[in-house]
Amino acid sequence: MMNDKKLQAAEEPRMAETSDGSVIIVGAGQAGGEAAMSLRRDGFNGKICLIGKEAYPPYERPPLSKKALIGELPFDRLILRTAEAYAAAGIKLILDQAVASIDPSSSSVVLQDARRMPFSHCILATGASARRMRIPGAELPGVLVLRGIDDTTALQSKIKSGLRVVVAGGGYLGLEAAASASKLGAAVTVIEAGKAILQRSTSTISAHALLARHQAASVNIITGESIERIDGVESAEQVLLSSGRTIPADLVLIAIGAIPETQLAQDIGIICDNGIVVDESCRTNIPNIFAIGDCANHFNTRYGRHLRFESVQSATFQARCASAAIVGKKQPPPRIPYFWSEQFDAKLQIAGFVDPSVPVVDILAGDPASDFAVYRFQEGILAAVETVNRPRDFVLAQTLIGRSDVQVPVA
DSSP, X not given: OOOHHHHGGGGSOOXXXXXXXXXXXXXXXXXXXXHHHHHHHXXXXXXXXXXXXXXXXXXXXGGGGTTTXXXXXXXXXXXXXXXXXXXXXXXXXXXXXXXXXXXXXXXXXXXXXXXEEEOSEEEEOOOEEEOOOOSTTTTSTTEEEOSXXXXXXXXXXXXXXXXXXXXXXXXXXXXXXXXXXXXXXXXXXXXXXSSSTTTTTSOHHHHHHHHHHHHHTTOEEEESOOEEEXXXXXXXXXXXXXXXXXXXXXXXXXXXXXXEOOHHHHHXXXXXXXXXEEOTTXXXXXTTEEEOGGGEEEEETXXXXXXXXXXXXXXXXXXXXXXXXXXXXXXXXXXXXXXXXXXXXXXXXXXXXXXXXXXXXXXXXXXXXXXXXXXXXXXXXXXXXXXXXXHHHHHHHHTTTTOSOOOOOOO
């Protein structure tokens, strides 16, 4: 467990040395792309190089398990900015190329093709990778993950009406993909090792409401069991559960979480603990190296602790924090965490943070079968709110988080 007080000395915000120089951003996802543009907006006049190991400019990932998977949203509409837009902003974009190592002594990165590039500041926006299952059969054809455009393309090419799909994991990604596969006509089974879906992510009320929607769509949800083995000759054919029963499977999607990409940081002695540990300004323990997005365990001044949130809002906010630090601007005020999910007819929106070590009291307003809100109180304070199909209530509730005088509507 990280000692936040011990790290506090390294977390004091510092002013930047310059508004020019050369910034290298490792990782061309949403966080990396936002960091590059934020630097220009903040007046950084030096060189900016954005390096990504995928073949695409920064794009939106949340739709990959939702509208993009079912074909309602073309992949080209996921691209946040074209390569031409980065060029127009004076940002060099290097795609389909990984960074092999970082040399802090010479302030340079070495690319996979052996090119060495110097920097005055480096921003690690390496994201997270899909957690794999270490079980027999996990490497069979037909066993897939969902993290990027290429993963969604692979899934799209296989999912069809009548296909038997087993999803390992009852978190947001697994449930979103299950809903999408069901819409495409597949016969879907979700295997969740915990006692319930979304056990650590939402209130019991919201989890039950989403479970009911999956069951109404004939998605088979199995909880309290894990996959012990994937059987097949040339491709996946069935999964063996911990209870001993088998489930037929033409395709197995592994959706059991993500692992922050920290290897580059670890290799040079940067402190890592559930991600790359950074201060309020997203600075690591090496002063001219920052980390943002899914790979970063950020010191959140609102909550007085390090937190790693995997969300678009977190990625863009941290990008702006790092940019402000590099150009010497005041840090932006902390934001209330925000997350959303779509499953069948339900749009779930969540704001706030629930401390898992503190008892929570949930108050329901509305009907879980249609639209509702859950107000989550800890020690008399509104800590978080969850709404399904209630956008107006959600916007209002966000302004009330952190207050003790909240009057919860009766419906």
